[in-house]
Amino acid sequence: ILIEVATVLVLILILPYIPPDINFSKSYIVKPALPLEGKLALNERLNDTVKWHEGEILGPEAFAEYNGEIYTGVNGGDIIKIIGNHITPIAKFGKPCKGLYQEKICGRPLGMVFDKSGLLYVADAYYGIFKVDVKTGKKILLVSMQTEIDGKQPKLPNGIAVSSMGDVYWSDSSTDFYLEDGMFDMFADGTGRLIKYDPKNQMNTVLIDGIHFANGVHLSENEEYVLVAETANSRILRYYLKGPKKGTHDVFLDQLPGLPDNINSDGQGGYFFPLFISRSPDFPFISQILSPFPRLRKLISRLFALPELGLKLIDDFYPNEYAQIGIHLIGHFGASDHLNGVLTPKRTTIIRVSKNGEILESLHSTNLSKVSRISEAFIYKDSLLLGSPFNNYIGRISLKSAGLQHLINSAGTAQKTTTPPTTTTKPPTTTTKPPTTTTKPPTTTTKPPTTTTKPPTTTTKPPTTTTKPPTTTTKPTTTTKPPTTTTTKPTTKTKPPTTTTKPPTTTSKPPTTTSKPTQASTTTTTKPSSTTTKPPATTKKSPSAASTAEPSTRTKTPPSSSKSPSESQPSAAEFQKQDKTKTEL
Template sequence: MGLLYGLGLRIMNFMVFFLIVIMLPGLPPRTTFPFKEYIVTPPKELKGALEPNFHLEGAERLLEGRVYGPECLIARNNEIYTGIHGGEVIKLTTNHVTHVTKIGQPCEDIYEESRCGRPLGLAFDTQGNNLIIADAYYGLWQVDLDTHMKTLLVSPAQELAGKAINRPAKIFNGVTVSKQGDIYWTDSSSDFTIEDLVFVSFTNPSGRLFKYDRSKNVSEVLLDELVFANGVVISPNEDFLVVAETGALRLTKYHLKGPKAGQSEVFVDGLPGLPDNLTPDAEGIWVPLVLSTDSEHPNGFTLFTRFPSVRLFLARMLALFELPFRYLNSVYPNKFSQRFVHFVGHMESISVLAPKRITVVRVDWNGNIVGSLHGFDKTTASVSHVLEFQDFLFLGSPVNQYVARVKSPKSKQPTLKVRNVRVEGDGLEASIGAPPPRATTTPKPKAATTTTTPKPSTTPKPTTTTTQKPTTTTTTTTKPPTTKPTTTKPPTTKPPTTKPPTTTTTTTTTPKPATTTTKRTVPEKPAPVEEPIPSDTKPPKQEKLKVINKQGVNVEL
């Protein structure tokens, strides 16, 4: 009885404390929308197109220890562009890495991220040699790659329209550009910056999808209350957009044209992880899962979506836990407090609960999951972007201190049924050649079966090896028997009743009798036809890389 009484007393005390925390007004954090219930589809089972494999294991680590957090990767003219922690955008060419631009201010370490800047989304402009950058803290920028002049398009202090209320964007994330120059971009949260990412997982959805009008310098909201809006891509016909809702484990489709213009619907849901940046091509979309999840390993975004009071309690408790460290840093700035707040806010504290699985999903433009790539070793800790370039998959990550690279899956491999994947960006050539055409296989003809029999000018004797040779090239789809002059035996049947074995042959001129012995050799299988790789996408030579850091120091890789 005493044990039950003590247990009941503790439960009652906790309930009183719980009610005080969730009902006391004025406690942090403050959110745009009140806490309410919302539903997230559970992750799909790993079977069928999601069946596990080991394609992502054993990845090469490029620039290890020299880059931190290459979040997004895009390529053009044999150069790869990426943004890293510290606010810099760099490009990797055939033999070195160079600085492109920096949006934020000078800083010392990643725990000063709000000062450094954090480039999350990159896209090549279609209206000039510009790079469009979505910096999480500093807004949407345009950088001229010829003059390196920077232009601010959307400021983080600017009030932006919403479906419910107007408020500034807090996390500038994904970006894509249409052929006409329209810029579509996402704001992941209207409540917290990426420095307080953990709070976004507890609060109600406040992400948005925007269209930026260059002529009016205005951003029009297309979708609101998205569950952490992230990567965004435009379809090949530019009739709809696909945006990743990271916290909802889904992709959402927004119609730009047609009878459904202005409407949205679920494109893919129940992904076995949190989708991040999206990479489009003519056949579909690469969907990297930055954090895996399954029925046994739920994540913070989906764990308490049906229990708003629990989410409010956890968010307030976490804010109260951080409060003394934030106050101490405001009075006496120190690295310890800054590192602690950064560790908690960036969800590094809860990422250890995720399953040790790295997954990239392949989705076609009809919203079907058609393939997936997996890895279970520690060569790649997290994947936020996939770039197919020069027969490789380059894998971006917000936490890795390197750029991972694995071989691109080939058409003969059953793990991924896609071909001719293109490099992201405007005016790019195919990163790998077109797949070999399927050879038309025809069963070998039997001796008693004849499809066509050319009439020779003279009837050859059955005991001779002399054959007729047409003056033009013949197209053969089957493997004829090889005739050897020293081993050929006459047929056992009478010549008038025996038909020589033939193949389906097309000739354009009358055959000309020949007296020479001809030996025809046909390969067992048709030789594969490979499309030549364009000059601007040839694999770079295996040379040492050099990193040119902000101070101008060259570092050989």
């Protein structure tokens, strides 16, 4: 019997055309996780997390903030807006579908970020890279799934970031597998890529290739480099956009005690790295144990894929929902979700890291019923929002409860919002006519904000709305309308090249805040009518990533734009029922 079994296994391993019929040739070593000691020592700082909008949404993977409103993408393919207790569908890239097992039809929004003019950029795992006007729902396809980039079509768009110059940096997690078979990519050779899309010539350039499941993407504060999470290898890579190392890349942080997902700012120039799946020196992730053995990885992948092949044959001859559910679950990350805490440590972890890659602190919870499966840690006002591709809620914990009270004053800068302008006692007297009082301040004609009553003597205030427009987005405590009238630049959410924790709005005395405001005011007067489309603080940024290999392919950018329909979609509750059915199957 053993000989017969061995013969069958050998045939499965060597025969062609057995899925996944891809290359398993690389032998590599994943470094063990750092020990949970010192700044990584276990704690329960995430235990006070509350479940916001529980049962109303499913799979809020990532977040973006605009004018104090939260946007996220959910299972079913919708982009939604959250204002307090209200949820509003904004856009959808996919088509109407029956349930989560038709994810390829529904679409699945993953990474998202606003640019400085208030347009939302989204990476949909099945439909490509989009630009969305959240006011109208109009969407424009930038990179389609049929676009060949260095001879390969993308299979899994995931993370995304936008520079001050409009260049789009995005990750293609795999060129072998779609999201519904993403688990297979963890065992295969890495084929992920970090890509730059240039909107001027609609070209895509591969910056880093061979990434083992490329995931979250984030630009540094001054846009000197861009980070990308290499999930399967538990590390973060850095690609240099400026300086002597321009065009090269290195490892920013290695040996993470888990598998990283999205990357977000901590408001002080550093980053949050949530670990979607935990690991430890004594409890490594299974695909990392097998990394030196490509043939064994291939055999295991094929053993799991054979049942999927059988279900596909059944569905071809006798289409049915049960076969489709099985096809969807085999190889999908959602199928392995129930093994969280069984094959992995019972721990949820977020790591805060400096701009130089130094671990500053860590937040944990060993109670998975409190919070688990975290893909995103996003500062919103005085809270930390925790996203997940599977949870039916948004995790929310106050910065104070999480032991992050030292980030409260800089919380706004994580979303490109300076500290609250609580000292602007004069603007309220002129807020009734800010749009029409721009004739007096000749140096701030592009921004008629709340300081127009004293244009000549308060030139240090106008810069607060020109160089740091986000200061009028999330916490405009003294101007109820003007913040929304500057929507051309409210959202440099993820890349605050000049976001500082000392906004010039803290005082009307120019001498104390002239280090940045005066520079901004002198530079913004050169473009009084340009509505500050090129803010002074970011004019130094250039799309220098193009210094790598020349753009290799042209992105087909159909100018197709339409209002995003979200009608005819199953509710979150229905999706959850279907999810239970799939689990039982």
